[in-house]
Amino acid sequence: MKILILNGPNLNLLGKREPEIYGTKTFEEYFEEMKTAFPAVDLVYFQSNHEGALIDKIHEVGFSYDGIVFNAGGYTHTSVALADAVSGVTTRVVEVHISNIMEREAFRHHSYLTPVCVAHFIGHGLPGYNSAVDYLIQK
Numbered sequence: 001m002k003i004l005i006l007n008g009p010n011l012n013l014l015g016k017r018e019p020e021i022y023g024t025k026t027f028e029e030y031f032e033e034m035k036t037a038f039p040a041v042d043l044v045y046f047q048s049n050h051e052g053a054l055i056d057k058i059h060e061v062g063f064s065y066d067g068i069v070f071n072a073g074g075y076t077h078t079s080v081a082l083a084d085a086v087s088g089v090t091t092r093v094v095e096v097h098i099s100n101i102m103e104r105e106a107f108r109h110h111s112y113l114t115p116v117c118v119a120h121f122i123g124h125g126l127p128g129y130n131s132a133v134d135y136l137i138q139k
């Protein structure tokens, strides 16, 4: 089973960025824990701050991988193009957010991705990524 963990803008700063919201662990550290937690899954990690690069990656893996776990960061709330990319591929995509976007500023309450993803894990911190992989394994 092959799953892409796809992180959008500013998530490269995890560990340094607003630690009171996002914690103090880097995603690279967390990704090592994920690989240990799912030894039977081929986990691939990609992060970009660029909308087009995220779209290209979804196109690249979206007809061959078994799942994509996607935290689109701020593009969640703005990007019709990313939602179209998710709709356009056959691989199932699960939406993840570290923080609870529904309890933050009003502009974070709407997600263009929620309607086109098969599930979402919101506000569970980094363990939400593990829950998303679990979901893809079980469903």
Ligand SMILES: O=C1C[C@@](O)(C(=O)O)C[C@@H](O)[C@@H]1O
Residues within 6 Å of the ligand: 009, 010, 011, 071, 072, 073, 074, 075, 076, 096, 097, 098, 099, 100, 101, 108
């Ligand atoms: O960059 C992010 C991170 C986020 O997707 C989260 O994981 O909680 C929530 C978004 O609103 C924000 O722009």
